Amino acid sequence: MSREFTADLKKRIEEITARYPSRQAALLPVLHLVQGETGFLSAEEERAVASILGLPPIKVREVVTFYTMFTRKPLGRFHLQVCSNLSCSLAAGERILRHLQAKLGIGVGETTPDGKYTLTEVECLGACEQAPCMMVNFDYHGNLDPEKVERIMEELK
Amino acid sequence: METKVLTKDFGLDHLYRIGVYLEQGGYRAVKKALTEWKPEQVIDEVKKASLRGRGGAGFPAGLKWSFVPQKTDKPKYLCVNADEGEPGTFKDRSIMAHDPHLLIEGIIIAAYAVGIHTAYIYIRGEYELIARRLEGAIGEAYAKGYLGKNILGIGFDLELYVHRGAGAYICGEETGLLESLEGKRGNPRLKPPFPASVGLFQSPTVINNVETLANVPFIILNGAGWFLERGSPKDGGTRIFGVSGAVNKPGIYELPVGTSLREIIFTHAGGLKPGRALKAVIPGGMSCPIFKADEVDVKMDCDCVAAAGSMLGSGAVIVIDDRTPILDVLSKVAKFYAHESCGQCTPCRLGTSWIHKIVKRMAAGKGRADDVETLVRLSTNIKGRTLCPLGDAAALPVLAIARKFKAELENTMKGNA
Numbered sequence: 266m267s268r269e270f271t272a273d274l275k276k277r278i279e280e281i282t283a284r285y286p287s288r289q290a291a292l293l294p295v296l297h298l299v300q301g302e303t304g305f306l307s308a309e310e311e312r313a314v315a316s317i318l319g320l321p322p323i324k325v326r327e328v329v330t331f332y333t334m335f336t337r338k339p340l341g342r343f344h345l346q347v348c349s350n351l352s353c354s355l356a357a358g359e360r361i362l363r364h365l366q367a368k369l370g371i372g373v374g375e376t377t378p379d380g381k382y383t384l385t386e387v388e389c390l391g392a393c394e395q396a397p398c399m400m401v402n403f404d405y406h407g408n409l410d411p412e413k414v415e416r417i418m419e420e421l422k
Numbered sequence: 423m424e425t426k427v428l429t430k431d432f433g434l435d436h437l438y439r440i441g442v443y444l445e446q447g448g449y450r451a452v453k454k455a456l457t458e459w460k461p462e463q464v465i466d467e468v469k470k471a472s473l474r475g476r477g478g479a480g481f482p483a484g485l486k487w488s489f490v491p492q493k494t495d496k497p498k499y500l501c502v503n504a505d506e507g508e509p510g511t512f513k514d515r516s517i518m519a520h521d522p523h524l525l526i527e528g529i530i531i532a533a534y535a536v537g538i539h540t541a542y543i544y545i546r547g548e549y550e551l552i553a554r555r556l557e558g559a560i561g562e563a564y565a566k567g568y569l570g571k572n573i574l575g576i577g578f579d580l581e582l583y584v585h586r587g588a589g590a591y592i593c594g595e596e597t598g599l600l601e602s603l604e605g606k607r608g609n610p611r612l613k614p615p616f617p618a619s620v621g622l623f624q625s626p627t628v629i630n631n632v633e634t635l636a637n638v639p640f641i642i643l644n645g646a647g648w649f650l651e652r653g654s655p656k657d658g659g660t661r662i663f664g665v666s667g668a669v670n671k672p673g674i675y676e677l678p679v680g681t682s683l684r685e686i687i688f689t690h691a692g693g694l695k696p697g698r699a700l701k702a703v704i705p706g707g708m709s710c711p712i713f714k715a716d717e718v719d720v721k722m723d724c725d726c727v728a729a730a731g732s733m734l735g736s737g738a739v740i741v742i743d744d745r746t747p748i749l750d751v752l753s754k755v756a757k758f759y760a761h762e763s764c765g766q767c768t769p770c771r772l773g774t775s776w777i778h779k780i781v782k783r784m785a786a787g788k789g790r791a792d793d794v795e796t797l798v799r800l801s802t803n804i805k806g807r808t809l810c811p812l813g814d815a816a817a818l819p820v821l822a823i824a825r826k827f828k829a830e831l832e833n834t835m836k837g838n839a
Contacts, residue, residue: 284583286497286623292605293588297547324606331607332588334547350509351708351754352666352740388591388758389509389708390548393666393738394673403550 268309270317274302278317288318292328296335305336333387341376341383343421347399350389357410358397362386364411368418382421427652427660428636429676432520438555440562443523449568451639455531456574459642464535468638470646472658476513477503477594477631478707478735479811480657480724483638487628489618490536496625500533500541501603504632505587505594507546508707509758510738513662514632516674518545518552521636522559526582528635530568531642533580536628540581544599547588556584591762595810596629598764609766610810631736633662653679654723661722661737665691668698668743680726683718687741698743702827706735708755709815711822712742732822748827749785749834752820756781759816770813773804777820784831787838794831797824 270278277298282291295318299310306314306329315322329335347362362384366372369382376383392398395407406417424430436442443449455464469484490498502525506514517525529541545553560582563569571579590608592598598608600622621627637659641649650658657679663686666672670692677686683705687693694700700715705722711732713720720730727734742751760778765771777800780793790796801817801824808814824831 284581284585287604289605290603290623293602294586297586297588318605320605327607328605332547332590334589349754350758351704351751352510352672354750354754355667355740355742355746387589388761389507389511391506391512391515391546393510393512393664393740396666396672400548403548405551 268313270299270313274298275317282318289320289324292318292320292325293332296325296329300335305339307337339376339380341381343381344383344385344402345399346385346387346390346401348388348390348392348397349386352389352393353397356396360411361397361399361409361414364414368414425652425660425678426676427640428517428521428524428633428662429674432516437520438522438559440523440559440566443521448523449527449566451642452527452530452568453574455642456534456576456578461535461537464531464642467646468535468641471641471649472646472653472656473634473637473641473649474657474724475631476633476637476661476736478508478709478733480734483630483634486618486630487532487536489616490626490628491619492537494626497540497623498536498538499622499625499627500529500536500538501596501599501622501627501629502529502541502543502632502635503594503596503599503629504543504545504549505599506549506632506736507591507594507762508709508736508738509754510666510704510707510740511664511736512666513664513674513737515549515552516662517632517636518549518556522556523563524636524639525556525632526559526563526568528638529582530573530580531638532628532630532635534578538628539579540583542583542585542603542622544585544587544593544603546593547586550586553584553586560584590764591758592764592810592812595812598810599629600627607764609764610812612809654721654725656725657723661734663690663722663737663739665739665741667703667739667741668695668746669693669741670695677722680721680723683713683720683722683739686722686739687718691739691741694741694743698745700741701744701746702742702748702751704738704740704742704819706733707738708740708758709733709811709819710735711818712751712826714826733818747834748823748830749781752823752831753781753785755816755819755823759812763812763816767808767810767813769804769807770816773800773813774816776800777816784835785838787835789835789839793835794824794828797821 311325315325398407473483474480593602593608597611602608617627675690756778760774801820804817
């Protein structure tokens with residue numbers, strides 16, 4: 266069974282495809298768009314995207330599984346992405362991850378039972394001057410210590 | 423001499439709005455290039471300026487442009503590499519956030535020089551808010567007639583789009599970027615053919631880094647001689663060095679190409695944090711071989727850093743202090759490349775994961791006596807044996823750490839056992 270996109274989403278997809286000489290080239294932006302609407306990319310979404318771009322579904326699966334920002338399972342409402350790369354670890358970034366694990370009672374890659382938070386360890390986010398840093402959804406937070414993390418979490422209601 | 427060129431207006435409020443940018447003399451370089459110069463004059467001037475790529479490889483930009491055939495029945499493309507995935511690097515983010523119109527100006531001039539009518543900014547997916555800022559700036563540039571059809575009435579057309587990646591270091595490699603832009607996995611291509619002849623959608627393509635293009639308007643306005651005076655003779659202009667790690671003032675520092683690494687760390691970035699001493703430094707992003715504390719009297723231009731056994735890379739200086747065990751640094755390097763190898767070439771796919779496995783057991787106190795030697799052998803077998811530079815990027819820092827810090831690594835292993 267295949268999912269049907271709304272007329273509005275279809276229109277936005279067509280606006281994206283118009284930028285490229287091949288419909289396949291619109292795949293990453295379209296997946297971002299669809300994931301933004303649905304929260305994650307299930308096999309149904311993959312097939313629907315494949316159909317609208319005229320691709321075999323496997324071409325969509327290949328891409329979804331290659332890129333770390335595409336997710337095939339639902340994430341928490343707040344996706345906490347903590348950098349553990351070199352510049353952040355030189356600024357004691359590991360303790361941010363440990364602090365969040367203890368606070369939320371979940372491991373890396375897990376979501377809290379209430380579906381509010383997902384905790385992910387990520388590679389360099391390109392904000393090393395503010396190390397240690399993390400992203401909450403698409404917002405950057407830098408110069409973190411456990412106290413600052415607490416204040417950020419307070420605001421995520 | 424005022425050294426800041428690219429970043430000199432970064433402190434201005436709302437510089438990212440075209441009104442403010444125009445008040446600072448913005449888009450004068452586009453006007454000058456498009457109305458007073460022929461395309462080949464632009465290429466010649468950029469060649470004379472010795473503008474070298476700011477993304478990592480340091481290839482001369484003007485030369486790259488000249489490889490694209492002037493006459494072809496295919497469309498030509500410009501891809502702006504804004505993937506900025508090299509650990510330690512954050513300079514392009516600062517350019518795009520503060521001064522997106524400077525990048526757009528550089529794009530218009532490059533496109534005019536090479537005869538390109540479609541350009542894509544491939545930006546890493548995490549920079550979503552910056553992608554939106556770029557789109558806002560592009561919209562303003564269209565409204566003012568700097569993009570679109572018949573720019574400045576000279577009959578030159580250019581369409582510019584922002585294309586977001588989705589989290590894959592390999593897409594910063596130029597042919598991985600092309601595959602990704604075409605809607606596929608970012609598996610790098612076999613070269614030749616080079617992108618200048620067969621690139622995006624099988625067409626001639628130029629791929630330039632953000633900072634590289636942001637320099638172009640200044641070369642047009644002030645000339646190649648002015649640009650060369652600001653840098654080294656074979657490597658003109660300034661570089662935006664991004665300093666991170668154990669320094670007092672991490673941040674971006676725009677300085678003449680050829681500034682010494684010691685000066686960057688101790689004068690501009692404020693030296694090491696209190697009570698720490700310099701142990702080592704990675705001069706150009708994680709893929710560049712490490713320098714020990716006594717190797718920092720090196721001029722930071724592409725050729726001098728290469729002669730000293732490393733690479734200027736993206737100018738990302740990562741400073742490591744004496745309290746950090748070198749095994750921790752090695753662990754980060756090993757984990758990153760094992761994660762980011764695209765898996766296409768066997769030496770890289772297997773080699774990076776074997777290296778990671780060995781480093782993990784060293785850290786867990788289960789290291790074997792010959793592990794450091796094995797790391798050297800493994801990385802030597804990756805180096806030069808892969809389609810793309812990720813293999814070298816993974817191998818070279820491991821080799822450098824294993825060779826320069828062999829005694830410390832073996833001592834740490836004994837201590838962990």
